[in-house]
Amino acid sequence: MTHVIDGNAVADRIRDDVQNCVTALEDEGVTPGLATVLMSDDPASETYVSMKQRACDELGIEGIHRKLEPEASADDLLETVIELDGDPTVHGILLQMPVPDHVDGTNALRHVDPLKDVDGFHPENVGRLVAGDPRYKPCTPHGIQKLLEAADVDTDGSDVVIVGRSEIVGKPIANLLIQKAPGGNATVTVCHSRTNALAEKTRQADIVVAAAGVPELVDGSMIGAGAVVIDVGVNRIDAETEKGYELVGDVEFDSAREKASVITPVPGGVGPMTIAMLLYNTVAAASIQTGVPVDLP
């Protein structure tokens, strides 16, 4: 029987741990604060940011939201980031990606204090992760690590194939899984749009991580018998539903499930973990910046 991982259930357990940290911080007079910055009218981005803000409300984290029009200037964005950076009640800053083409997102991220960079995208935090001394593990990769652990999947010595090499998903997942540390020690192959014979590579893998942003790119024929399949993709496809769309992963779930021993669904797999780990990093950031200790597993 294939085990379909319930990402919402694992995320709920993490949120309970985070809740205990919020209480410990509150006892010392500290309210953790997370600022989200959105420079987009994209409905999916708006949904994700409001989910993050709602999650903050539920746990007693102070949510601060800044919305910039997509036509705003790069300087407007920098000003917003710099203002939040100087605000001692803000412990974490998340700049929702992507930003419009006329804005240099990489440059904007460099203006976030590395201690407030709860996404783990600042070069200092990327460098620390690569160097084996992570400060904030990037949310989606960290969430995947927690999901694998919850499903009793041992990454040690396993062959992992990642489909996608983006800065926010593919590369940091690879960096995390090759760490000489628990939840790491995997042998990782990173594939992308120029990769030859993708299916041959994925079929050899013990663990396939699909993060290409291409709906149902990875089907059952590309999965080896008994493999673990992690679907990071969240794609909105037009459909005659109440919302006018349905969510589809980068994996063709039904055919992949036939082959897999363990698989994540979309929705309800990696997505909820990304938000849980953002809350996790926010309490870690509040702890680092105030010196109040918290107990995060």
Ligand SMILES: NC(=O)C1=CN([C@@H]2O[C@H](COP(=O)(O)OP(=O)(O)OC[C@H]3O[C@@H](n4cnc5c(N)ncnc54)[C@H](OP(=O)(O)O)[C@@H]3O)[C@@H](O)[C@H]2O)C=CC1
């Ligand atoms: N669940 C969650 O919490 C999150 C989900 N996502 C979702 O994950 C997916 C990926 O996001 P993101 O990394 O930001 O996307 P990007 O578009 O930034 O990167 C996609 C990557 O996939 C590669 N790729 C595209 N097409 C193919 C193909 N046919 N074969 C092999 N590789 C291919 C690209 O290659 P190349 O580099 O050559 O262009 C690129 O490296 C999206 O569906 C996104 O919505 C993202 C973040 C969090």
Ligand SMILES: Nc1nc(=O)c2c([nH]1)NC[C@@H]1CN(c3ccc(C(=O)N[C@@H](CCC(=O)O)C(=O)O)cc3)C=[N+]21
């Ligand atoms: N700076 C930055 N940090 C991010 O972490 C970041 C980002 N930019 N840009 C966009 C991607 C995407 N992302 C998701 C988070 C949660 C769900 C999620 O919770 N999805 C639900 C369904 C959501 C729905 O109903 O639409 C699920 O899969 O079950 C999905 C996607 C974070 N991202």
